[in-house]
Amino acid sequence: MTAAPAARTSSELGGETAADEGAIATIRRGLALTPELLRGLWITLLLAVIATAGKVVVPIAVQAILDRGIIAPESPDVAFVAGAAGLAALVLLATATCNVLMNRRLFRLAETSLATLRKRAFRHIHDLSLLTQGTEQRGALVSRVTSDVDTVSQFMSFGGIMLVVMSFQLVLATAVMAFYSWPLALVVWLCYLPILVIMGSLQKRIRARYQVVRTKVGEMLGTVSESLVGSATVRAYGTEERTRQAQVGRIGAVRDAQFSVLRPQSASFFLSETADGLATAVVVVVGVVLGTGALGIDLPGADLTAGGVVAFVFLVSLFSQPVRMGIEMLSEAQNAVAGWRRVLGVLDTPADVADPGGAIDPRTGRRDAPVPGARPLPDGLLDIEIRELRYRYPTGPEVIHGLDVTIPARSRIAIVGETGSGKTTFAKLLTRMMDPASGTIEVGGVPLHLVPYDSLRSRVIMVPQEGFLFDTTVAGNLLYGRPDASEAQMRQALDELGLGTWAEELPEGLETPVGQRGESLSAGERQLVALARAYLADPDIIVLDEATSAVDPAADVRLQQAIDGLARGRTTITIAHRLSTAERADRIMVLDQGDLVEHGTHAELVDLEGGIYAGLHRSWVAHRAER
Structure with a gap:
C-alpha cells in the first residue's frame, strides 16, 4: 500500500x-x-x-x-x-x-x-x-x-x-x-x-x-x-x-x-x-x-x-x-x-512514485538502495489482483472507491463508463503512473509498488489515447519500444500486425520523418506507430487508453487488426468508449463514478435488466441504425 x-x-x-x-x-x-x-x-x-x-x-x-x-x-x-x-x-x-x-x-x-x-x-x-x-x-x-x-x-x-x-x-x-x-x-x-x-x-x-x-x-x-x-x-x-x-x-x-x-x-x-x-x-x-x-x-x-x-x-x-x-x-x-x-x-521535490529498485538521488547522482521487499515480476503468466483500491486527487474527492477485481492472465478486458467514471485513473494506477491512496495492486503475486521499473516497464506497457510520437522517423519511434531491434525485426513486427504494406507505402518507408508530435502523419497513422512500438517491446500486459478513437472508418479497420494482433497471447485492458471494442472483449468492467458496478461478458451484461452497459448498448445500436 x-x-x-x-x-x-x-x-x-x-x-x-x-x-x-x-x-x-x-x-x-x-x-x-x-x-x-x-x-x-x-x-x-x-x-x-x-x-x-x-x-x-x-x-x-x-x-x-x-x-x-x-x-x-x-x-x-x-x-x-x-x-x-x-x-x-x-x-x-x-x-x-x-x-x-x-x-x-x-x-x-x-x-x-x-x-x-x-x-x-x-x-x-x-x-x-x-x-x-x-x-x-x-x-x-x-x-x-x-x-x-x-x-x-x-x-x-x-x-x-x-x-x-x-x-x-x-x-x-x-x-x-x-x-x-x-x-x-x-x-x-x-x-x-x-x-x-x-x-x-x-x-x-x-x-x-x-x-x-x-x-x-x-x-x-x-x-x-x-x-x-x-x-x-x-x-x-x-x-x-x-x-x-x-x-x-x-x-x-x-x-x-x-x-x-x-x-x-x-x-x-x-x-x-x-x-x-x-x-x-x-x-x-x-x-x-x-x-x-x-x-x-x-x-x-x-x-x-x-x-x-x-x-x-x-x-x-x-x-x-x-x-x-x-x-x-x-x-x-x-x-x-x-x-x-x-x-x-x-x-x-520528492519522487512520489519512486523506483523501488533504487531511485537515482538527484543530489548525489547515485542510485539509492532498493526498497525492502522489491523484486522483479516472475517469469510466466501474470494475473492481476486488485483489492480495496482507492484513489483521491489532491484537490478533489475520491474517484476510485474500494475496487476489487481479478484479471486473469491473457484475458481481454474492456473498461466502460461515462466520462469522469474513473477509467483513465484506473489505467494510470494499473501501470503505476500514480500510486493509490489505499489498497493494493498485485501483478503475478508481487505488489506493484515493489516491482522495479526495469521489470515493470518491460512487461507492462500503456498506449495512451493520443499516440505520442517523437520528432524523428517512423523507425526511430519504433525503437523507443525496443532500442536494440534491427530493421528486419521492425518489419517483422509490422507484418505480424498487418501493417507491412502500410509501412512500405509511406513516402520514405520506415525512414519517413513524422515531424513534431507526429504531425506529418494522420491521427490513425500515429496510433498505428504507437501500437507497433508497443508490440515490438513485447510486453505481457497492455493497457490501451481509448487508443482507437478519432479515426476514419478505413483506418479503424487497420487499427482494429493491429490491436487484435497486439492483444494475441497477452493480457489486454482497453479503456473503451466505443462499444464495438467492448463486444470483442472476454470480459467487460463497467465503472460508474469510481465504483465497479457491473462485471461480466458482453452477452451477460446486455441481458442485465436495468444495467448501465445494457442501456449504453441499446443507445449505441439505435444510433447506428439511424445512420
Whole structure:
C-alpha cells in the first residue's frame, strides 16, 4: 500500500526549503550538487591571486619612475626608468597569461558542472509522477533546466571567481595604500564605508526582485509553450488575439520585473560612481596638503612625494574597481541564486512514485538502495489482483472507491463508463503512473509498488489515447519500444500486425520523418506507430487508453487488426468508449463514478435488466441504425 501524492501548486514545486533559505545556504547546496566547480580550486585561486597582484605593479612603477627618474632631484635616471618600465611590462604579461588560464579553467569547470546539474534536474523531472509534473506549466518546468541553469552558468563561469578576485584586490589595494600613507588610506575608506552600507541594503532588494524575475520568465515560457502546442485549437476558435494578449501580458510581466530590479541596481551604480569621484578628489587634495606639510602636523606616513600622490590616484582606481564590479557581480549573483533556487526546487521535490529498485538521488547522482521487499515480476503468466483500491486527487474527492477485481492472465478486458467514471485513473494506477491512496495492486503475486521499473516497464506497457510520437522517423519511434531491434525485426513486427504494406507505402518507408508530435502523419497513422512500438517491446500486459478513437472508418479497420494482433497471447485492458471494442472483449468492467458496478461478458451484461452497459448498448445500436 502506498500513500497518494500530496497536493502541490506551481509555486510549491519550487521547494519551500530552496525558497526560504539564504543566498549563502543556496550557494552551498548548489556547490554540493556540482562538486566539479571546486575541482582544482586552489590552482584557479592561485592564478587569480597572481593576476590580481600584478595590477599593483603599475602604481608602484609610476611612483618609482616619477620620484627616481623623471622628477628626481638629480638628473633623470634613464636606465632606471627603462628597467622599471620593462619589469612592469613583464609582470603585466605574466598577469595577462594568468588571466587567460584562469578564465579557461573557470569556463570548462562551470560548463561541465552545470551540465551535470542540468542532467540531474532533467532526470528527476522524469522521476516525478504525471500528477506532480502537471502542477506546473511545461514551459515553466523546462525553464528550470534551461534558462535558470544558464543564469547560474553565466555567474559561475566568471562572476563567482571575480567576487573572490575583487575582494583580494580590495585588500591588496588597501595594504599598498596604507604602506604609502595610512592617513590617506583611511580617508579613502571613510569615503566608501557609508556607500557600502547602503549598497548592502540595496542588494537585499535586488535578491528578492530577481526571484520574481526568474518566476515570471518561467511563466512566460509556459504560456508560449502552451500556445504553440495548442496552435490548432487557437486558430480553430479564432482566439489568436486573445492568445497574443495573454503572451503580451506575460512578456510585460517579465519586463516590469526586470525594471523593478533596475531601480535599486541603478542606485548602486550611481553611489559607486559618486564614491569614485569623491575619493579621487579627496586623495589629490589631502595628498597635496600632507605632502607639502601645509597643516603643520607631523604624522607618520604623511610625507608623500609627488610620485606617491600620483600612485595613490592609481591605487584609488584599483580600490574602486572591485566596488564597481562587485556591484555588477553581486547583481549577477542574486540572479544566479534565484535561478539556483528554482533548480534546487525541482531536485527538492520528492519522487512520489519512486523506483523501488533504487531511485537515482538527484543530489548525489547515485542510485539509492532498493526498497525492502522489491523484486522483479516472475517469469510466466501474470494475473492481476486488485483489492480495496482507492484513489483521491489532491484537490478533489475520491474517484476510485474500494475496487476489487481479478484479471486473469491473457484475458481481454474492456473498461466502460461515462466520462469522469474513473477509467483513465484506473489505467494510470494499473501501470503505476500514480500510486493509490489505499489498497493494493498485485501483478503475478508481487505488489506493484515493489516491482522495479526495469521489470515493470518491460512487461507492462500503456498506449495512451493520443499516440505520442517523437520528432524523428517512423523507425526511430519504433525503437523507443525496443532500442536494440534491427530493421528486419521492425518489419517483422509490422507484418505480424498487418501493417507491412502500410509501412512500405509511406513516402520514405520506415525512414519517413513524422515531424513534431507526429504531425506529418494522420491521427490513425500515429496510433498505428504507437501500437507497433508497443508490440515490438513485447510486453505481457497492455493497457490501451481509448487508443482507437478519432479515426476514419478505413483506418479503424487497420487499427482494429493491429490491436487484435497486439492483444494475441497477452493480457489486454482497453479503456473503451466505443462499444464495438467492448463486444470483442472476454470480459467487460463497467465503472460508474469510481465504483465497479457491473462485471461480466458482453452477452451477460446486455441481458442485465436495468444495467448501465445494457442501456449504453441499446443507445449505441439505435444510433447506428439511424445512420
